[in-house]
Amino acid sequence: MPNPPVTFPALFTPANAVAFANPDGTAQTVSSEAPLPVAISANTGTQPVSAVSLPLPAGAATAASQSATNTVLGTISAQLPATLGQKPLAQSLPVAPASDLSNLEPGATAITGAAMPSGGTGITGWLSAIYRSCSEGATASGSVTSATTVISASNNLYMGGSFQVTSPGTTCTITYEQSNDGTTWVTLPVISAALPSAAPTTTSTTAGVYSYVSSAAFVRARVSTYTSGTVSVVLSQKQQVAPSSGVSLAAGGSGIGSVSVSGTATITGNVNAGTGFTDSTTALAASASFTGTGRANSAGQFAFFNATAFADQAGTLFIDQSLDTGATYQAIANQAVAAGGAGMLSVRLCGAVGTATLYRVRYVNGATLQTTFRLSSSFSAS
Known part of the structure; x- marks a missing residue:
C-alpha cells in the first residue's frame, strides 16, 4: 500500500543553514558577523610567498624575466619624444597609408583623374567639389x-x-x-x-x-x-578668356579720346578741315589800300583767322575785327611786307560765335605802284 502524501502548512518556509559548534558546545550559524573559523597549524609566524612555492600560470612575470621586459620598454621609450606637443621633422614619425590601400577612403568612390565623383561626404566629397569648381573647358x-x-x-x-x-x-x-x-x-x-x-x-x-x-x-x-x-x-x-580682337565704337557725337587707326580709315560726319578765301589779285596803286569782306565765325570748330599777302612792292598786312556786326572795325594784328616778299598773320578767334563777330583782311600799299599782288585769308581749327 503506498504512503499517503505529506502536505506542509502554507506558513512553512524551508531554510538552509551552515552551523558550527562554539567552544562551549553551542551551535553557531555561519554569517558575515560569525564566519567559519579556520584552524592554523602549530607552525605559526610569517609564511613566505614566492614564485617557487606558489603555483603560477604559464607566462606570468617573474623576477627572472624582468630585465628583458625592462630592455624592451627602454627601446620603446627611446622612440618616443621626451615631452608632448608638436615636434620638428627630425623628431617626428612619418605616417604613410598602407601599401595595399588602393583608395584613400575605402568606404567611398575611388578618386581618379579620369572620372571624379559628383559629390558626397568625407574626403571624396570635398575633393570632388574642388574638382568641379576648378574644372576648365567644360x-x-x-x-x-x-x-x-x-x-x-x-x-x-x-x-x-x-x-x-x-x-x-x-x-x-x-x-x-x-x-x-x-x-x-x-x-x-x-x-x-x-x-x-x-x-x-x-x-x-x-x-x-x-x-x-x-x-x-x-x-x-x-x-x-x-x-x-x-x-x-x-x-x-x-574660366579665363582672352579679350575679343574686334573693337566697336559707340555711335553719336560724344568724344572718345584718341584712336590710332592703321590701314585705310573712312571718316564720316564733320571734319575740321578749315575754309579759305581768295580776297584779291589786283595790283594796287601807290599808297592805295584794299579792304576784304568781313567774315563771321559761324562754325564752332574753327579757332583761328589767318591772312597771307605777297607783293612786288613794300606794304603792310592787317587783320581787323568787328564786335558790332561790321559797324566798326579795329586792327588786331599787322605785319610789314617787304618788296618781293610775303607776310602771314594768324589770330585766335575771340568774341561770340555768330554774325556779330566779324574778321577781315586789309592791305595798305607803299609809295610805289604794284605790278603783282596776292591776298588770301582763311578760318582753321589749328
Missing part, C-alpha cells in the same frame, strides 16, 4: 532640325568661351543670346575666331568658331531662321 553640344534652341548652358564659374558651328544647316541663321534668369534673353555679341580683324556680330550662317565674353548666368545658341538640314553646335566654356 563642353556641351546639340543638334536640331527646326527653329529652336540648339544648346543652352549655365555660365556660372565661367567668363566666356566659344560656340563652334559644326553644321550650319541650309540657309539657317543661328542667334547667340545671354540671360540671368533663364527666361528673358538678350543678344550675345560673338566674334569669329578665324578672322584676325572680324567685327562683333550676334548671328551666324556659316560653320566656324565664334568666341564670346559674358558675365551672365546663362548662354545659348538658338536657330532663329530655319530652312532645312541639321544645325549642330558645340559649346566650350572657359
Whole structure:
C-alpha cells in the first residue's frame, strides 16, 4: 500500500543553514558577523610567498624575466619624444597609408583623374567639389532640325568661351543670346575666331568658331531662321578668356579720346578741315589800300583767322575785327611786307560765335605802284 502524501502548512518556509559548534558546545550559524573559523597549524609566524612555492600560470612575470621586459620598454621609450606637443621633422614619425590601400577612403568612390565623383561626404566629397569648381573647358553640344534652341548652358564659374558651328544647316541663321534668369534673353555679341580683324556680330550662317565674353548666368545658341538640314553646335566654356580682337565704337557725337587707326580709315560726319578765301589779285596803286569782306565765325570748330599777302612792292598786312556786326572795325594784328616778299598773320578767334563777330583782311600799299599782288585769308581749327 503506498504512503499517503505529506502536505506542509502554507506558513512553512524551508531554510538552509551552515552551523558550527562554539567552544562551549553551542551551535553557531555561519554569517558575515560569525564566519567559519579556520584552524592554523602549530607552525605559526610569517609564511613566505614566492614564485617557487606558489603555483603560477604559464607566462606570468617573474623576477627572472624582468630585465628583458625592462630592455624592451627602454627601446620603446627611446622612440618616443621626451615631452608632448608638436615636434620638428627630425623628431617626428612619418605616417604613410598602407601599401595595399588602393583608395584613400575605402568606404567611398575611388578618386581618379579620369572620372571624379559628383559629390558626397568625407574626403571624396570635398575633393570632388574642388574638382568641379576648378574644372576648365567644360563642353556641351546639340543638334536640331527646326527653329529652336540648339544648346543652352549655365555660365556660372565661367567668363566666356566659344560656340563652334559644326553644321550650319541650309540657309539657317543661328542667334547667340545671354540671360540671368533663364527666361528673358538678350543678344550675345560673338566674334569669329578665324578672322584676325572680324567685327562683333550676334548671328551666324556659316560653320566656324565664334568666341564670346559674358558675365551672365546663362548662354545659348538658338536657330532663329530655319530652312532645312541639321544645325549642330558645340559649346566650350572657359574660366579665363582672352579679350575679343574686334573693337566697336559707340555711335553719336560724344568724344572718345584718341584712336590710332592703321590701314585705310573712312571718316564720316564733320571734319575740321578749315575754309579759305581768295580776297584779291589786283595790283594796287601807290599808297592805295584794299579792304576784304568781313567774315563771321559761324562754325564752332574753327579757332583761328589767318591772312597771307605777297607783293612786288613794300606794304603792310592787317587783320581787323568787328564786335558790332561790321559797324566798326579795329586792327588786331599787322605785319610789314617787304618788296618781293610775303607776310602771314594768324589770330585766335575771340568774341561770340555768330554774325556779330566779324574778321577781315586789309592791305595798305607803299609809295610805289604794284605790278603783282596776292591776298588770301582763311578760318582753321589749328
